[in-house]
Every structure is written in C-alpha cells, then in structure tokens.
Amino acid sequence: MTIRSLAFALTLVLAAGAARAADTAPVKAADGWLRVLPGSLPAGGYVTFENTSDRALSIVSAQSGDYADAMIHRSSTEGGMGRMEMVDSVPLPPKATVAFAPGGYHVMLMQPKHSVKPGDTVTVTFTLSDGETLPVKLLARPANANGPKD
Structure with a gap:
C-alpha cells in the first residue's frame, strides 16, 4: 500500500468517525432565529435545545464572530414589571428540551461587527458544561417577529 493510499484510507476512517460523533452529539439545536433591531441596538x-443524553448538562456561555459580545439572559415579569437578567448557566436536564424564546431565556448579541438584516444567517457558538461547543445558525428576522417562521 502506498503512502498516498494509506493517507486516503486514514482520511476516510476519520471522516466516518467525525460524522458518527456529530450524529451522537448530546445536545441538538433547532429553529434558531434572531430578532434584529435597528442600527447597532x-x-x-x-x-x-434538546439534551438527548442521560446526563444533566448546562449551557455556560455563548459567542459569535458576528457580534462583539454575547450574553445569556432571562426575561421575566414580577409584579407587573418586566425585567431581564444575565445568567451564568441554563440547565439542560437529561432527555429534555429547553427553549430560548421571547419572554424567557435568550442570547443577547451586542455590537454587531457588520450590518445584520432580515434574511441573513448568524452563527452563535454555545459552550456546554462538559466543554463541548455547539455552533448554531440563527436566521435574522425583523424586529416585529415572534418566531422563526412568522
């Protein structure tokens, strides 16, 4: 077997392993979207997020190459007053789904590095408590959007 054949075979084995690992990732993400506000707001x-594993995990941080800063926040209403607070982590219980949705958890993206307009796609990479990272594509939607498809 030549070195070229050996290198090709090794590449195929590594690619197959990477594909299998991606299929068995413990956390999956779906329906990502971004509410874009005017200017640099x-x-x-x-x-x-869906934790398909049998172990508890948490989302501990987020970052995006499209924004200078990304923070995980939770919105809530207490006594008729709306508030928003930064959180250190978001629990992902085993075999459970957790939604980042208006009025609850969300990732706050600040200081865009370029203009982001409805129809664009932004990638946010979430870091999990086990050190794994999960890149998620978010579809930019207008300021009046309430979901990924409305």
Whole structure:
C-alpha cells in the first residue's frame, strides 16, 4: 500500500468517525432565529435545545464572530414589571428540551461587527458544561417577529 493510499484510507476512517460523533452529539439545536433591531441596538437570539443524553448538562456561555459580545439572559415579569437578567448557566436536564424564546431565556448579541438584516444567517457558538461547543445558525428576522417562521 502506498503512502498516498494509506493517507486516503486514514482520511476516510476519520471522516466516518467525525460524522458518527456529530450524529451522537448530546445536545441538538433547532429553529434558531434572531430578532434584529435597528442600527447597532442589541439583537435577541432564540433556539430550542434538546439534551438527548442521560446526563444533566448546562449551557455556560455563548459567542459569535458576528457580534462583539454575547450574553445569556432571562426575561421575566414580577409584579407587573418586566425585567431581564444575565445568567451564568441554563440547565439542560437529561432527555429534555429547553427553549430560548421571547419572554424567557435568550442570547443577547451586542455590537454587531457588520450590518445584520432580515434574511441573513448568524452563527452563535454555545459552550456546554462538559466543554463541548455547539455552533448554531440563527436566521435574522425583523424586529416585529415572534418566531422563526412568522
């Protein structure tokens, strides 16, 4: 077997292993979208996470190459007053789904590095408590959007 054949065979084995690992990732993301506000105002990112594993995990941080800063926040209403607070982590219980949605958890994206307009796609990479990272594509939607498809 030549070195070229050996290198090709090794590449195929590694690619197959990477594909299998991606299929068995413990956390999956779906329906990612981003509410874009005018100018350089912060954008809110929303996505549904599914922890398919038998162990508890948490989302501990987020970052995006399209924004200078990304923070995980939770919106809530207490006594008729709306509030928003930054959180250190979001629990992902085993075999459960957790939604980042308007009025609850979301990723706050601040200081866009370029113009982001409805129809664009932004990638946010979430870091999990086990050190794994999960890149998620968010579809930019207008300021009046309430979901990924409305």
